[in-house]
Amino acid sequence: xxxxxxxxxxxxxxxxxxxxxxxxxxxxxxxxxxxxxxxxxxxxxxxxxxxxxxxxxxxxxxxxxxxxxxxxxxxxxxxxxxxxxxxxxxxxxxxxxxxxxxxxxxxxxxxxxxxxxxxxxxxxxxxxxxxxx
Numbered sequence: 001x002x003x004x005x006x007x008x009x010x011x012x013x014x015x016x017x018x019x020x021x022x023x024x025x026x027x028x029x030x031x032x033x034x035x036x037x038x039x040x041x042x043x044x045x046x047x048x049x050x051x052x053x054x055x056x057x058x059x060x061x062x063x064x065x066x067x068x069x070x071x072x073x074x075x076x077x078x079x080x081x082x083x084x085x086x087x088x089x090x091x092x093x094x095x096x097x098x099x100x101x102x103x104x105x106x107x108x109x110x111x112x113x114x115x116x117x118x119x120x121x122x123x124x125x126x127x128x129x130x131x132x133x
Contacts (some may be wrong), residue, residue, distance in 0.1 A: 038044070
């Protein structure tokens with residue numbers, strides 16, 4: 001590679017690495033492009049599509065079987081989902097609390113800036129996840 005291309009690739013790499021903190025959309029575009037380029041030109045595409053189709057068929061068959069069952073209810077499904085995500089939510093809340101506590105008590109300006117970026121990126125991802133997913 002010639003010298004300008006190396007600089008261009010390094011700059012794009014830096015932008016991608018920094019975009020995860022400030023703009024998750026750019027990271028999403030890069031990931032989608034990577035998956036698309038691998039999927040369109042790779043032989044693994046047919047295997048993945050076969051697994052996707054058979055997985056969807058299995059879900060449909062499973063839903064038909066459980067729909068006839070009187071015991072299964074939406075409340076049971078909600079209990080399972082909350083049992084799955086509640087411990088992870090508690091752990092994330094503890095980590096965010098510790099980040100805020102460290103941010104408040106930090107005296108070093110450089111470390112405080114790093115913690116500020118980390119705090120904002122974590123909270124913004126939580127808010128985006130809450131409102132968009």
